[in-house]
Amino acid sequence: MSSRSLLSMTFACFCAAPMLAQASPCPMEKTKHVPLDVFYGPSQDCGGFTYSVGGVTIGANRKGCPLFIIVTPPHEIAEPSSQETKVQVTANLPISMVTFTCTTDWILIIPIGSSCTLDRSVNLGTVQSMITVPCYTVPPSGN
Amino acid sequence: MHAPTLSTRCPLGARLLPTLFLGLFLAIVVATAWLETDSVGRSGDPSHPPSTQSPMRVGAAGVGAETATPNERQVVPDEEARAVPLASFEELVEQLVTLGMQVAEFAQQDEIDAAKAADREVRRVFGELMERFVDAGEHGLAMLACVQEDSVDPRDRGRCIVLKLVLETEFARRDAAAAAGSDRSRIDPLVQSLLDIMPQASSIADTGAQVLSNRPYLRLVHEPSVLLLVRLASAQKFSREHATKLLLTLWDNLQKNGERSSDELSRLALMLLVDSDPSQRTAACRQLLTDARYRDLVLSWLRERNDQTVANEIACLAAGELPPAEALQVLRELAPVLPRSPAAYVMLGFRAPELLADSYRELLASNTQPGWRSDLITGIGMTTSELGIEIAQLALDNDPSADVRIQAMFALTSKKREELGERALQHVLDDPRIAQDPLRLGAVVLALQNLEAGGHTNALDRVGQRLRGLPLAEGSRQTLEAILARSLPGGQTSVPAPLPR
Numbered sequence: 173m174s175s176r177s178l179l180s181m182t183f184a185c186f187c188a189a190p191m192l193a194q195a196s197p198c199p200m201e202k203t204k205h206v207p208l209d210v211f212y213g214p215s216q217d218c219g220g221f222t223y224s225v226g227g228v229t230i231g232a233n234r235k236g237c238p239l240f241i242i243v244t245p246p247h248e249i250a251e252p253s254s255q256e257t258k259v260q261v262t263a264n265l266p267i268s269m270v271t272f273t274c275t276t277d278w279i280l281i282i283p284i285g286s287s288c289t290l291d292r293s294v295n296l297g298t299v300q301s302m303i304t305v306p307c308y309t310v311p312p313s314g315n
Numbered sequence: 316m317h318a319p320t321l322s323t324r325c326p327l328g329a330r331l332l333p334t335l336f337l338g339l340f341l342a343i344v345v346a347t348a349w350l351e352t353d354s355v356g357r358s359g360d361p362s363h364p365p366s367t368q369s370p371m372r373v374g375a376a377g378v379g380a381e382t383a384t385p386n387e388r389q390v391v392p393d394e395e396a397r398a399v400p401l402a403s404f405e406e407l408v409e410q411l412v413t414l415g416m417q418v419a420e421f422a423q424q425d426e427i428d429a430a431k432a433a434d435r436e437v438r439r440v441f442g443e444l445m446e447r448f449v450d451a452g453e454h455g456l457a458m459l460a461c462v463q464e465d466s467v468d469p470r471d472r473g474r475c476i477v478l479k480l481v482l483e484t485e486f487a488r489r490d491a492a493a494a495a496g497s498d499r500s501r502i503d504p505l506v507q508s509l510l511d512i513m514p515q516a517s518s519i520a521d522t523g524a525q526v527l528s529n530r531p532y533l534r535l536v537h538e539p540s541v542l543l544l545v546r547l548a549s550a551q552k553f554s555r556e557h558a559t560k561l562l563l564t565l566w567d568n569l570q571k572n573g574e575r576s577s578d579e580l581s582r583l584a585l586m587l588l589v590d591s592d593p594s595q596r597t598a599a600c601r602q603l604l605t606d607a608r609y610r611d612l613v614l615s616w617l618r619e620r621n622d623q624t625v626a627n628e629i630a631c632l633a634a635g636e637l638p639p640a641e642a643l644q645v646l647r648e649l650a651p652v653l654p655r656s657p658a659a660y661v662m663l664g665f666r667a668p669e670l671l672a673d674s675y676r677e678l679l680a681s682n683t684q685p686g687w688r689s690d691l692i693t694g695i696g697m698t699t700s701e702l703g704i705e706i707a708q709l710a711l712d713n714d715p716s717a718d719v720r721i722q723a724m725f726a727l728t729s730k731k732r733e734e735l736g737e738r739a740l741q742h743v744l745d746d747p748r749i750a751q752d753p754l755r756l757g758a759v760v761l762a763l764q765n766l767e768a769g770g771h772t773n774a775l776d777r778v779g780q781r782l783r784g785l786p787l788a789e790g791s792r793q794t795l796e797a798i799l800a801r802s803l804p805g806g807q808t809s810v811p812a813p814l815p816r
Contacts, residue, residue, distance in 0.1 A: 206623050211631060211658035214665070239665070242658040249623075249654055263790050264757035266764070267657055269697060269729070294729040294765045296697055297657055297722060298758045 198307030202253035206246065206299075213240040216274055216288075237288030241270045247299035259302045266295040404454040407444045408481070411437060412473040445484055452485035452505045456512065464516040471518070479522045482509070486532050499534070506532050510540040514553050524557040533565045535574040541565050545594045559594040566598055581606050588616060593625070600629045604637065604645060614648045626652040627659075634659040639667035643674065650687060660694030664703070671695040672706050679709070685716035692719060696726025704730065711739055717748040721758050728765035736766050737774035741781070750785055757791040760798070767798050775799065780808040 216237045244267045250259045271291040402410065414437045421430035445451055455478045462475060489502035506527065513523040527533055533541065541561050547553035569575040575583075584599035600617070603609040617626050626649050633645040642663055646656065653659075664671055675691040678684055688710070696707040703726065710723035720743055727739035740762060749755045760782065766774050779799045787795065800806035 204623075209627060209658070211662075213658075213662060214635070240661070242661060244655070244657065261754055264754065264761060266761045267655075269657075269661070292731075292768055294768060295761045296661070296725050296729060297655075297693055298761055299655055300754075 198256045199250075199258045200253050200256065200307075201250040201259050202255065202257050202304045203248040203259050203302045204251040205248055206244075208246045209242075209244040211242040211244075212238045213242070215239070216272070237272055237274055239272065241272075242296070243268050243270070244299060248302035250302065253304075256307045257304045258307050260305050261300045261302050263301040264298045265301055267297045267299060269294055269296045401447070404444065404448050404451070405458060407440060408455075408458060408474065408477050411440055411444070411477045412470055414440065415473050415477065416469065441480070444481070445488075451481050452489065453508075455481040455485065456505070456508050459519055459522060460512045460515065462516055462518050464518070466518070475518050475522055479525060482522070482526045486526060486530070490532060502532065503534065503536055506534075506537055507540060510537060510544065513544065513557075514547055517554070520554055520557055524554070524560055528557075528560040528564050529567075530564065531568055531571070533561065533568050534572065535569055538565060538569075545592060548594055549592045555594060559597050562594050562598045563601060566602060577606065581609055585609070588613070596625060597628050597632070600625070601632050601636070604629065604633055610641075610645070614645065617649060618652055621652055623653065627656055630656050630659040631662060634662040634666075639663060639670050643667075643670060646690070647687065650690075654686070656690070657693045657697075660690045661697045662694075664694035664696075664698045668695050668698050668700050668702050672702055675706055675710070679714060682715060685714075685719055688714065688716065689719045689722045692722040692726060696723060697729060704735065707739075708735075711742055717743075717746055717752075717755065720746065721749065721755060721762075724759070724762050725765070728762045731769055733766070733769065733771040733774050736762075736769070736771060737778060740766070740774075740778045744778075744781055744785070753786055753788040753791065756782070756785055756787050757794075760787065760791045760795045763795070763798055767802055772802055775802045776808050779803070783808070 216239055245265045247265055248259070270293045272288050273291045274288060414433055418430050418433045418437060421427075421433055448454055458474070459478045459482075462471060466472075486502065486505070489505065493499045493502050509523050509527065513520045541558075544553050545558045545562055548555045548558035566575075566580060570577060570580055580602050584602035587595045587599040588603070600613050603613040617629060620626075630646055630649050630653055633642045636642075637645060646653075646659055646663070649656070660671070671691050671694045675688060675695065678688050678691070692707060692710050695703050696710075697703070707723040707726035710719050711727065714720055714723070724739040724743045728736035730736065740759060743749050743759060749759065763775065763778055763782070766778070775798070779795065782795055796806060799808065
């Protein structure tokens with residue numbers, strides 16, 4: 173190989189590097205934090221109590237037992253950024269759903285939770301933990 | 316001769332008979348008068364029912380009348396001195412707390428008969444309390460106001476539960492009376508007093524919110540107090556959640572009772588939409604969403620604002636309160652702001668599974684909007700219906716999107732049926748887009764936890780073996796090993812796993 177060919181190849185490689193980088197465009201994204209979310213589903217009627225006085229019947233039902241609770245952990249989502257950055261997923265986090273059942277329907281006054289018992293806890297999906305990273309790493313400047 | 320004889324005997328009988336009858340009559344009158352005097356003396360105190368004492372005393376009097384002279388009767392102590400003073404409101408509440416704790420204790424020890432007996436006593440005492448105290452609400456509030464903030468004493472907690480029950484019953488009783496007599500002078504001040512003491516302690520606020528939220532008791536007269544609580548929430552001196560619930564309840568009641576028209580509320584909501592207070596903003600959004608004329612406006616405002624928290628709150632409110640078809644439309648419109656809102660879809664899934672199933676089938680047929688398909692599978696797949704299983708299996712077998720299949724996998728592994736869960740996991744691992752992607756494999760490992768929760772050891776063994784041989788991220792591998800260690804002896808699967816590719 174002549175010195176001229178070698179020089180051309182070196183020049184071509186030098187030009188190709190930034191072109192390769194441009195082939196995968198920067199998504200211009202950054203992370204946005206989403207706080208913990210606990211959602212209480214509709215309440216089940218764990219039994220009830222009917223009280224009648226003076227011809228008026230009053231139902232003093234306790235409706236404090238949720239059918240389910242969905243817990244979405246704190247996580248990140250991607251949102252547009254003006255910087256040349258992208259998001260990188262660091263972990264999958266479970267969204268969990270806890271279901272409850274009423275075990276008894278005749279107890280009137282007890283500490284909350286005794287007649288509303290946990291049925292099971294399952295994962296219903298995932299959210300991601302993310303970080304923002306620059307799209308291009310700046311090569312270290314030579315001394 | 317005969318005539319005089321007859322005439323002599325007849326006057327004698329005529330003289331004796333009236334005397335005998337008179338004597339007998341007087342004896343009866345004296346005896347009756349003596350018995351009546353004694354009986355009146357016993358029943359004079361209305362607070363003590365005769366049934367508790369009368370049988371013994373009547374019996375004694377009867378025996379004494381026949382066998383002994385009145386002087387030999389024993390002296391009975393004065394009834395006033397013998398009467399046990401009636402328990403006060405506070406004492407009855409304390410008695411209920413003690414009984415309630417006994418019921419809980421018996422229930423926890425599975426002594427069901429004892430618990431039922433104690434519960435019957437609770438009901439009797441509670442009935443007595445509500446019947447004796449027509450001002451049970453005022454007494455209850457006075458006791459509630461004394462509850463200590465952040466108390467760890469179980470009796471304080473029990474007391475709050477009893478007082479909540481008293482207040483619920485009292486409000487219901489007074490509301491019924493107010494509706495019957497068109498007079499709210501007994502209920503409105505009581506509601507006002509409760510609102511006034513709510514900021515004092517979180518336990519009082521919790522009790523008040525539970526008693527007043529989604530109930531018909533808050534009226535226009537209470538608006539200033541509710542708005543004060545909203546302002547306190549803005550200053551972080553009161554629960555935001557409670558303030559929002561009370562404001563929403565107030566607006567509902569104002570509309571239902573005709574104290575403020577829908578138009579007036581919508582105009583107010585438009586003004587409050589830009590308010591910086593989250594409770595007022597949420598109430599405004601909810602009001603405008605229920606009015607078809609303003610729905611597009613508020614949705615567009617939510618999208619522009621791009622606030623996840625508000626959008627999520629509104630999505631959940633819509634899913635729980637709007638007619639299902641309209642709620643689904645709202646969720647669809649909010650999708651750009653809410654890339655993930657499983658709670659709202661699950662809520663809607665419980666309300667209208669058919670609607671979500673039909674929407675999914677349509678989108679699958681047209682193979683459009685995979686993100687929304689995934690949300691629909693979340694919503695319907697987590698319900699307990701057979702339709703949920705059917706649609707999740709349809710998605711697992713036919714949906715071209717790997718992410719929708721993963722969502723179907725979560726739905727199927729959450730059921731209490733081992734074969735469904737294992738089949739779903741094996742099926743997604745057959746898809747190379749999933750089996751070669753560490754991020755998606757991480758989701759598979761989290762779905763495997765559902766089998767662990769169900770105690771499906773054999774399925775865990777087989778799927779665990781297969782996952783060990785796949786390119787998991789480090790965190791997912793650790794999670795997998797922890798699951799297997801908890802479920803299998805020594806964490807060993809029955810067949811050694813192949814080396815990771």
